[in-house]
Amino acid sequence: MKQAINQTMKGLITAGLTSVAASAAAQSDTVTMYGFLKVDAESVWAGGANSGIGRMGRISNNLSVLGFKGVEDLGGGLQAFFQIESNVGVDTGSGSFADRNDNVGLRGSLGEIFAGQYESPYRFVSVYAIDPFTAGIFASNSIMGNGFTTAANAQSPASFDRRQKNLVQYSTPNFNGLIGRIAYAAREEQTATTNPGLISGLLTYENGPLYLAYGYEQHKDYFAAGTLDTGHKIGAAYSFGNTRVRFAWERLRYEPTASTNLRRDAYQLALTHNIGSGQFRASYVRAARSKGNATAGIGGIGKPGTASGAQQFSIGYGYSLSKRTELWGAFTKLNNEQTASYNLSANAIPGLSAGQSPAGLGIGITHKF
Numbered sequence: 001m002k003q004a005i006n007q008t009m010k011g012l013i014t015a016g017l018t019s020v021a022a023s024a025a026a027q028s029d030t031v032t033m034y035g036f037l038k039v040d041a042e043s044v045w046a047g048g049a050n051s052g053i054g055r056m057g058r059i060s061n062n063l064s065v066l067g068f069k070g071v072e073d074l075g076g077g078l079q080a081f082f083q084i085e086s087n088v089g090v091d092t093g094s095g096s097f098a099d100r101n102d103n104v105g106l107r108g109s110l111g112e113i114f115a116g117q118y119e120s121p122y123r124f125v126s127v128y129a130i131d132p133f134t135a136g137i138f139a140s141n142s143i144m145g146n147g148f149t150t151a152a153n154a155q156s157p158a159s160f161d162r163r164q165k166n167l168v169q170y171s172t173p174n175f176n177g178l179i180g181r182i183a184y185a186a187r188e189e190q191t192a193t194t195n196p197g198l199i200s201g202l203l204t205y206e207n208g209p210l211y212l213a214y215g216y217e218q219h220k221d222y223f224a225a226g227t228l229d230t231g232h233k234i235g236a237a238y239s240f241g242n243t244r245v246r247f248a249w250e251r252l253r254y255e256p257t258a259s260t261n262l263r264r265d266a267y268q269l270a271l272t273h274n275i276g277s278g279q280f281r282a283s284y285v286r287a288a289r290s291k292g293n294a295t296a297g298i299g300g301i302g303k304p305g306t307a308s309g310a311q312q313f314s315i316g317y318g319y320s321l322s323k324r325t326e327l328w329g330a331f332t333k334l335n336n337e338q339t340a341s342y343n344l345s346a347n348a349i350p351g352l353s354a355g356q357s358p359a360g361l362g363i364g365i366t367h368k369f
Contacts, residue, residue, distance in 0.1 A: 031070035033369075038062040039090045040328075040364025044137065044344065048336065049355030060347045062136035062364065064088040065100060078108040083116075099150065100163065112171040117150070119163045121181040121202035122217035125233045126248035127161070129204075129211050132272045132281035137344035137360045138314040138332040140268045140285045144250055145231075146299040148345065153189045154196035157222035158299030160231040160252055164198060177207045196221040209239035227255035246270040254298050262294035264301050264308075277320045281330070285312040287342065302339030302354065310340045324368045333359040 042060050046053040067085035074080055085100035098117075105114025119127075126144060133139045141148050145161025152165040169183035185198035200217040213235040220228055230253050237246040249267040256262065270283040287310040290301050302308025316330030334357055336342055341354040349358045 029070075029072050031068060033066075033068055035064070035066040035088070036366060036368040037064045037088065037090050038136070038364065038366040039064070040136070040362035042137065042347070042360055042362040044347075044349055044358065044360040046349055046352055046356040046358040048357045049338075049353060052356055053349055053351065053358075056349070058347075059091045060136070060362070061089050061091040062366075063346055064090050066095075067100070074106075076108075078106060080104075080106055081114070103169075109173065111173050113169070115168045117163065117165050118167050118169060118183075120167070120198070120200040120217060121169065121183050122200045122215040122231060122233060123161055123163075124181075124202055124204075125213045125215040125235045126250075126268065129213065130235045130237060130246040130248045130268060130270060132246070132270050132279075132283060133314055133316065133330065136330075136346050137358075137362065138283075138316060138330045139345045140248075140270075140283055140312070140314075142312055142332075142334055142345040143266055143285045143287045143300070143310060143342050144233075144248065144268060146252060146264075146301060153185055153187060153198055153219075154194070154222045155189075157219065157229070158254075158301075160217060160229075160250075162198075164200075178203070178205045194221040194225045209244075211235070211237040223254070223256045224258060226258040229254045242274040244272045246272075252301075254294070256294050256296070256298060260292070260294045262290050262292040262298055262301065262304055264288060264290045279318050279320075281314075281316045281318070283312075283314045287311070287340070289337070297339060297341070297354075300336075300340060300342035302337070302341070306339040307337035308339045309337045310342045311335050312342075318366075326366045327364075328366065329361075329363045331359075331361045333357070 039061055042058050043055055045055040066088050069083040072080045082104040084098050084102050086097050087099050088095045101118050103114040103116030103118055131140045141161045147159045148161040149156035149159040150163040164185050166186040166188055167183050172180040181202040183200045187195055187197040189196050197220045202215045205212045215233045217231045222229055233250040235248045247269055251265050253263045266287040268285045273280045289309045290304045292304045294304055297303045312334040314332040318326045318328035320326050336355055336357050338355045343352050344358050
């Protein structure tokens with residue numbers, strides 16, 4: 001009897017392990033829905049030139065996302081993968097399909113390669129790893145990168161904070177925390193006189209509490225034939241217990257014509273501090289005055305030789321109700337000098353002119369899934 005029971009138990013255990021193994025194999029081919037919804041009630045205004053802009057109350061979407069991603073195991077350590085990502089306008093019910101990060105590619109022991117529309121490697125130096133606010137009016141890309149865009153070559157040429165169309169990207173394997181990425185935008189915008197193109201690269205190193213990164217990006221023929229614009233950015237972050245200190249520095253250099261140039265440096269210093277289920281966030285961004293012989297400003301950057309500097313201070317607090325849901329509040333103030341026209345990121349104040357200084361206060365909720 002005892003032997004029969006033992007045989008029965010062995011059979012059940014074997015069947016159970018076989019079922020688990022089959023389930024694990026099935027899980028190697030997956031499609032996942034993911035995203036987050038982030039919205040807040042805001043009050044925004046601008047002081048400075050021309051009596052500024054009066055207070056405006058609004059409900060703002062903070063780049064909410066709905067995405068799908070999948071992986072197929074091809075055997076021998078090789079996988080195929082895809083991603084389709086869309087903006088969701090929580091405040092108005094608007095949105096378009098596949099207008100964010102979309103790609104299809106292969107990954108294996110030699111790294112990963114994909115093609116699609118995607119954020120350039122340069123952007124990843126600081127937007128997610130350094131900036132505690134990431135997106136919305138409190139974020140550093142009001143200044144860093146000189147404005148965000150989703151565009152093809154030579155479109156929105158001022159922006160070094162790009163989601164680029166027609167991109168091919170290769171990423172190396174992880175070498176003890178060191179990863180490299182390089183991306184190339186297909187030159188589909190060629191004309192009789194210009195052949196615009198983008199190359200973007202990123203090196204990151206992560207080891208425990210330490211994060212280091214360097215990014216480089218160049219835009220050829222974005223403003224005119226024979227011009228070359230470049231961006232250099234470094235990022236660093238380190239955790240001391242519950243406090244994480246973050247830093248980024250950037251140099252942008254533009255050639256609006258073949259014989260003129262404009263250069264601008266900027267940096268961000270930020271920190272977060274966790275207390276229980278809450279997190280304090282603070283960020284300070286400063287843009288130096290531009291230099292060069294260009295005859296006009298570019299994007300939010302004012303003309304060289306003028307008062308074209310700016311600074312932004314943001315502070316906020318988030319309280320996690322769960323791993324997926326957070327209530328938060330934040331304040332930001334951006335001070336533009338006379339010829340600078342940096343605006344709030346993601347949800348700009350309409351009609352802002354040079355020398356006006358935007359500000360905003362918001363209380364919101366983020367739900368991830």
